[in-house]
Amino acid sequence: QVQLVESGGGLVQPGGSLRLSCAASGFTLDRYAIGWSRQAPAKEREGVSCISHWYGYTHDADSVKVRFTIYRDNAKNTVYLQMNHPKPEDTAVYYCASRRVGTSSVHMERMCAGQYQMDYWDHGTQVTVSS
Secondary structure, three states: OOEEEEEOOEEEOOOOEEEEEEEEEOOOHHHOEEEEEEEOOOOOOEEEEEEOOOOOOEEEOOOOOOOEEEEEEHHHOEEEEEEEOOOHHHOEEEEEEEEOOOOOHHHHHHHHOOOOOOOEEOOOEEEEEOO
């Protein structure tokens, strides 16, 4: 079965850290760019971070720049989102999704802006930032 499986969500204190994982099942991720997005209650889905399948081109939303880092381990068929110094406004359901797309920072910016139809999605995981 082809799917993305996300893990690592939960409750984290402001200023703490949390790492989300997005693992591919039934296919290999090394040909796919990966995008993390999130949706908070009563808000539209927002692209958070995106990474290309080769060369590690990334794009981060201004709201998470410096604090969040997206990276991938193709040997483990997994992409990660390291969330450092989270804020209460980062509370949302986080999703990862994949797509075969060109390798460049421009492509990643477009992916995070929601300009591509993604191939696979996971079911999302709740992240709550609260003391």
